[in-house]
Amino acid sequence: MKEITLVTGASGxxxxxVADHLLKAGYALxxxxxxxxxAAELRRKCDSPDFEIVVVxxxxxxxxxxxxxxxxxxxxxxxxxxxxxxxxxxxxNGTLNLLKQAYAMKxxxxxxxxxxxxxxxxxxxxxxxxxxxxESDWNTWTEEDSRQPGFRPFFLYTTSKALAERATWKFxxxxxxxxxxxxxxxxxxxxxxxxxxxxxxxxxxxxxxxVYCLMAGHMAEYxxxxxxxxxxxxxxxxxxxxxxxxxxxxxxxxxRILLASGSFSWQEAVYHIGTIKPHLKHRLVNQGESCIPEPxxxxxxxxxxxxxxxxMTCFIPWQKSIEDTVNCLLEEERRWT
Numbered sequence: 001m002k003e004i005t006l007v008t009g010a011s012g013x014x015x016x017x018v019a020d021h022l023l024k025a026g027y028a029l030x031x032x033x034x035x036x037x038x039a040a041e042l043r044r045k046c047d048s049p050d051f052e053i054v055v056v057x058x059x060x061x062x063x064x065x066x067x068x069x070x071x072x073x074x075x076x077x078x079x080x081x082x083x084x085x086x087x088x089x090x091x092x093n094g095t096l097n098l099l100k101q102a103y104a105m106k107x108x109x110x111x112x113x114x115x116x117x118x119x120x121x122x123x124x125x126x127x128x129x130x131x132x133x134x135e136s137d138w139n140t141w142t143e144e145d146s147r148q149p150g151f152r153p154f155f156l157y158t159t160s161k162a163l164a165e166r167a168t169w170k171f172x173x174x175x176x177x178x179x180x181x182x183x184x185x186x187x188x189x190x191x192x193x194x195x196x197x198x199x200x201x202x203x204x205x206x207x208x209x210x211v212y213c214l215m216a217g218h219m220a221e222y223x224x225x226x227x228x229x230x231x232x233x234x235x236x237x238x239x240x241x242x243x244x245x246x247x248x249x250x251x252x253x254x255x256r257i258l259l260a261s262g263s264f265s266w267q268e269a270v271y272h273i274g275t276i277k278p279h280l281k282h283r284l285v286n287q288g289e290s291c292i293p294e295p296x297x298x299x300x301x302x303x304x305x306x307x308x309x310x311x312m313t314c315f316i317p318w319q320k321s322i323e324d325t326v327n328c329l330l331e332e333e334r335r336w337t
Contacts, residue, residue, distance in 0.1 A: 002028040002050060004071045005245065006107075008098070009078030011041065013206035014113055014188060016196035017238040018075055023050060025242050032056050032067050032078065041197045059094030064101045073109040074102055075241050079161065088146050091160035092167050099171050099178070109179045111244040113237065116186035116230060116258065116301070117158030118165045126228035131299035135256040138162065154225065169254050179249040185237050185259040186230035186301065190321045191328035200336050201329075211325050214270050217283040222266045229263040229298045233316035236261065243310040257305045261315035263298035269322050276323060 005022055009015035010031035022029055028050040056062040059078065068074075076098060080090040095112070102110060119137040120126050126133075139162035145151065146159045165182055172178045188207055198204045201212060210223040240259055247255070267289065274281045274288025281288035306312040 002026060003073070004028045004030060006030045006032060006067055006071045006074045008032040008074070008076050010195070011197040012077065013192060013196055013208070014234055014237055015077040016193035017190075017234045018077055018113070018241045019051075019195055020193045021235075021238040021242045022075070027242075027245075030054055030067055030071055032064070059090060060097055062097065064098060065105070068102060068105045068107055071107055073111070073245050074098070074107060075111045075113070075245070077113045077241075079113075079164075087156050088143050088160045088163055091164040095164045096167055096171060099168065099175075103175050103178065108177050108249075109245065110181075111241050112165070112168060112180065112182045113241060114165050114182045114184045114256075115158065115161040116184050116228070116260070118162040118184055119258070120158075120228070123226055123228055126230060126299050127297050128299050129297055132302055133258065133299060134302045135254075135258060135305055138166075154227070165256075172254075173252075176251045179247070181244040181247055181255045181257060183237065183240050183244065183257050183259060185232045185240075186228060188232055188234050188237055189318070189325050190234035190316070191324045192332070198332065201333060205329070205332075208325050208329060210266075211269070211322065212329050214266060214285055215273065215280060215283050215326065215329070220283060220285045222270075222285055229265060229296045230260050230301055231264060231318050231321065232259045232261050233318075233321040236312070236315050240306060240310055240312060243312070247309060255309070257309060258301050258303055259306055259312075259315070260301035260303055261321070262318050263296050264318045264322075265293060265296040267293035268296065269318075272319055272322060273326055277326065280326075 005027045007015055007019050007029055010019045019029055031051060031053045054067040056064055056067055080087055118139050119133050121140045125131060139158055141155060141159040143163060146156055168180060168182065172180050189211060192198065192208065203209055205212060213221055213223055236259060270285050271289055271293050274284055
């Protein structure tokens with residue numbers, strides 16, 4: 001009998017890749033969907049007999065008992081996008097609601113897809129070439145900080161991820177039966193999985209919307225935000241999630257695993273796309289630019305824990321991630337235009 005895993009956020013960018021990798025690894029799945037409309041689209045896209053979809057609309061107060069029935073593990077990917085002052089509350093208490101109900105039903109093995117945003121406080125830190133980020137690093141923003149007028153939406157997101165992770169480890173400390181692993185990837189790019197629910201060439205593309213901005217013809221532009229340059233491929237995140245489910249229980253251990261393939265700038269990405277796909281130059285920012293851009297200035301991310309615990313000795317290079325993303329976006333474009 002196949003082991004059944006609950007995947008939250010399975011209709012989204014990372015969650016859909018996680019689901020695909022789990023099915024290929026021989027798991028049966030339950031998908032938690034937040035809305036019945038997404039559930040219907042997921043059913044239309046999923047042709048495998050090894051899945052079931054359960055709708056739990058309220059992450060904070062919803063009843064997960066049906067979703068948790070008969071499963072042996074959870075991969076928690078669902079996380080709110082920026083939605084105002086309640087963002088931190090949904091991230092923290094939504095995670096705790098799932099953990100509390102999982103514990104009550106004796107589902108102790110949980111993998112959470114967190115964020116590199118839990119490790120840094122300012123973007124400037126991620127551009128310091130002398131800095132190496134490790135599992136001991138933490139974002140120091142507080143919930144009170146997040147409520148201040150003018151608090152950047154990006155930091156609202158990273159703060160929500162950090163506070164949700166802190167709440168996770170506090171829960172684990174008082175419930176030693178829990179076998180929790182948190183994966184902390186930086187910005188994630190790479191191709192969309194077939195099961196991802198996409199409503200158009202818009203925010204449902206997730207971070208790949210920023211890649212699409214680079215190749216939007218007369219509307220092409222660099223993303224307007226100053227963001228950390230570190231990256232990892234979505235397929236590596238999914239692979240790490242699958243491997244994490246096999247990790248043995250280590251009571252009292254805070255198991256945070258950083259994932260990263262390197263760093264790049266948007267100028268480097270545009271130059272690379274124009275080099276490998278010269279027929280797209282006319283629709284890139286500045287027609288693909290003619291000069292070779294300077295390498296990006298970035299701090300390093302220590303991925304030795306991923307190698308030690310998960311056996312991940314190498315990651316998909318950012319160039320391959322961008323290439324495959326562009327190919328996938330062109331397919332989506334043909335579908336929506």
